Amino acid sequence: MPATVTTADVWAWLGQVPDPEIPVISVVDLGIVREVAWTHDDGAQTLRVTITPTYSGCPATRVIERDIEAALREHGVERVALDVRLAPPWTTDWLSAEGREKLRAYGIAPPERAAAVACPRCASLDVEPISWFGSTPCKALYRCKSCREPFDHFKCH
């Protein structure tokens, strides 16, 4: 492993790994990558990546783990160890500001703990929930009463 690879490089690479179900945001934007560190295991340098999964039953979790490993190997990291950390539990508060903007641009209203849900297309606040669950565990379905378009809302969690 080239000794020149810093954890900042690794963060940048992981920032290019898309979430398998919402590919406009990366696994870093999503806030599931918690820690990146080099360790010495059995005399060899190992890259330890700590992730905190989103929902317990999210089918994307395993794909994400595989994608992270694959991306790091592509960049020449030979020894990768993935640690899963459950606590503190993942929360949408960990979504990056950039990730929120990418979601909005993609047509998904980002989670807002303090503010009301706004239509990602016309920004109207005159919206109503249609379904508490959407196409993935992290989303709910809404409808905008101003522009009449349905949209996904990334639930606060």
Next chain:
Amino acid sequence: MDPALVEFLLRMGDNALVLGQRVAGWTGHAPVIEEDLALTNVALDLIGQSRLWLAYAGECEGRGRSDDALAYFRDAHEFRNVLLVERPNGNYADTMGRQFLFDAWHLELLRALAASRDARVSGIAQKAEREVAYHVRRSGDWVIRLGDGTEKSHGLMQAALDELWPYTGELFRSDDVDRALAAQGIACELESLRDAWSRRVDGVLAEATLARPKDGWMHSGGRSGRHSEHLSYVLAEMQSVPRAVPAERW
């Protein structure tokens, strides 16, 4: 190995697994698409939670059994879920009534376990708590919508509650396992959850214009492996494929 801890973890895992499997039975059959999505997502959450509990149970047991081995290769008498979760899906009032009575209890239990002195128990509970807080909002909404709906929906919801009520006693009756773990600060005595559960249930029933059934004779036994006839059918469906081809992998 602490046998009480293993037993407790199996109970947690089996509650989530059996209810998850039950709810998943609606997939493709729900009355509207939004409900199909919701039920499937709730089932996914529960099955995901059960994996976390059962994986830990297998590690503590120390016999090399994985979460899958525990889910697929135990028979009904080895399951430790409460009887409530194996009740049949019935009509929508039966399903949502079962979900609400369980969710309201599950949430209080997970809140208590979040403070466990066992870091792994605490971690799983904290994670599951967020998911279950969402489940109970939805299941409570359905009890209200059906109870405060038409004459027919009200009748069905009340009948479902009356039918399910005798299965709620088991949720609040501690045994030696609960007491031993409560003494160690790992879990809690189930009686301590009753007041908060009652407050939530009473609030929803009042809004739903439903009558709280009277506490009478209560069924019990699931937590020590004595189940109703329904569980074997649930397991037969869930376990048939892995048992037919045990070495197969996805």
